[in-house]
Amino acid sequence: MPIDESTSTEHLETYVLAGGCFWCLDALYQKVRGVAEVVSGYTGGHLDNPDYRSVCSGTTGHAEAVAVSFDPSVIPGDVILDMFFTMHNPTTLNRQGYDIGTQYRSAMFPLNDGQKADFESAIERVSELWADPIVTTIEPVGPFYIAENVHQNFYARQPGEGYCQVIIDPKLAKARQKFSPWITEPATAQ
Template sequence: MATEEETKTPELETYLLAGGCFWCLDALYRKVRGVTEVVSGYTGGHLDNPDYRAVCTGTTGHAEAVAVQFDPDVVPRDVILDMFFTMHNPTTLNRQGYDVGTQYRSAMFPLDDVQKADFERAIARTQELWSDPIVTTIEAVAPFYVAESVHQDFYAKQPGQGYCQVIIDPKLAKARQQFAPWIQERVVTS
């Protein structure tokens, strides 16, 4: 007979993070031990049920974001947050590489005060690594709208696509070097 500890369901946590194009964050987090689900979507805007075309105009206020569900007993919260800051440049306002507009801003959306404090500490910790000021915002949680199916697990579905090879591959290589103990080559499907 299993003990209570053996049958205990893990307490999963979800972070809502926007770090430029959601394809990059999605590609990494699907490879992280302890991550149980990754969903690309839109949050932080004023339009109900936006689609990709509307968000790309930069007029809806939404950011491309991911909802990352993970087990903090397997992968520490700090590791998830440090990965976030590794996968994008948190010092460029409303821009990630060639992607320009508020929809590509660096933002974190805490679900409670504990997450807000974690996010503030992560920003402070990361600032020590950058000479330019970090512009990542901590914004009030807003409705999260799931992006179209083509954007879910984009990297695994289209690894030969130019954006994947030129933008995502180098970021994944950097993350693999920094976070090797946490990276696995299986893909979280959600």
């Protein structure tokens, strides 16, 4: 799927973000008012048409990422980016919790110079909130390969799965507290 400036339409903007396992980012953004679509996929690597197994091997250079399309007249891009930095630890290089490897890196893939400036500002803004330096990279956007269907909207389809309960639920609870005006579900819903 080509993700470039033309991906953002007149009313929607698309951010391509990698913050560890794409299931976590997808779980939150699927619940956010103003988000029209979330697509999990792979980007930033050197292999054409990678699949989950090859990306997990750490040899393709790809990151697990999401393409988040949102309406900036409903939710500001700054809020989308603040959510990104809330849902993962941007101070750990190539690691999110138990997930280790370059496929779990913290990275942002701007589609244009305006997004690059927004991403740089977001990193600067959130760096004050973390004791350790931010290691999030801003990388050129390359081809975005849509992940297999099982990875799309994973949390909503499998909330009882162990990873969802142990890893994603606490992150969603934190996001609900910080961003409750933007979350479309009641705080007690799972």
